[in-house]
Amino acid sequence: MSQLLTDHEVDGIQEYDNPMPLWLSTLFIATCLYALGYCILYPCFWFWPGTTHWTSTAEAARREEERMAKKAAAPSSKADLAALAKDPKHLANGKSIFEFSCVACHGQHAEGKIGPNLTDKEWKYGGTPAEILTTITNGRPGGMPNWGATLKPEEIEDVAAYVLSLSGPKPAGPSESEQP
Numbered sequence: 001m002s003q004l005l006t007d008h009e010v011d012g013i014q015e016y017d018n019p020m021p022l023w024l025s026t027l028f029i030a031t032c033l034y035a036l037g038y039c040i041l042y043p044c045f046w047f048w049p050g051t052t053h054w055t056s057t058a059e060a061a062r063r064e065e066e067r068m069a070k071k072a073a074a075p076s077s078k079a080d081l082a083a084l085a086k087d088p089k090h091l092a093n094g095k096s097i098f099e100f101s102c103v104a105c106h107g108q109h110a111e112g113k114i115g116p117n118l119t120d121k122e123w124k125y126g127g128t129p130a131e132i133l134t135t136i137t138n139g140r141p142g143g144m145p146n147w148g149a150t151l152k153p154e155e156i157e158d159v160a161a162y163v164l165s166l167s168g169p170k171p172a173g174p175s176e177s178e179q180p
Helices: 022-041 056-073 078-086 088-101 129-138 153-166
Strands: 005-010 013-016
Touching (some): 078 129, 088 153
Antiparallel strands (some): 005 013
């Protein structure tokens, strides 16, 4: 045997003096270097602010500012959404998003399937522009998903404008020209 036995013995079994594998040694050194770099860049001790001066408090404040800026940019009045509901570009974009994301629950013509009918005036969570935006952005219990995490604020505005343009005394279902 070319390997040396150590003096260590347990239950009659002697241990060989094998070196650690090269891949494991390399991985250990790489991990130590990564940790050292992390400790230099970011605060990792009470006395060391890190070279980037990053803090979780500043990060939370930055994210809150972004959230407030998005909220301020969204139309908040009926006039804003009503204006978007008359703009063909926004209506077309809202309709395409509706057809991709909402048709499965609300139906091809928003007549209601799993989700409620969006073409009438009686809405479960209210049909004002602010309530429509809230419903689309945050979702509702019982099946309406939270689209604020998926769609951009502009897309939510366009869908809300499209949905607002659908509500009214129009009949639900396909139009007469689309029926066989």
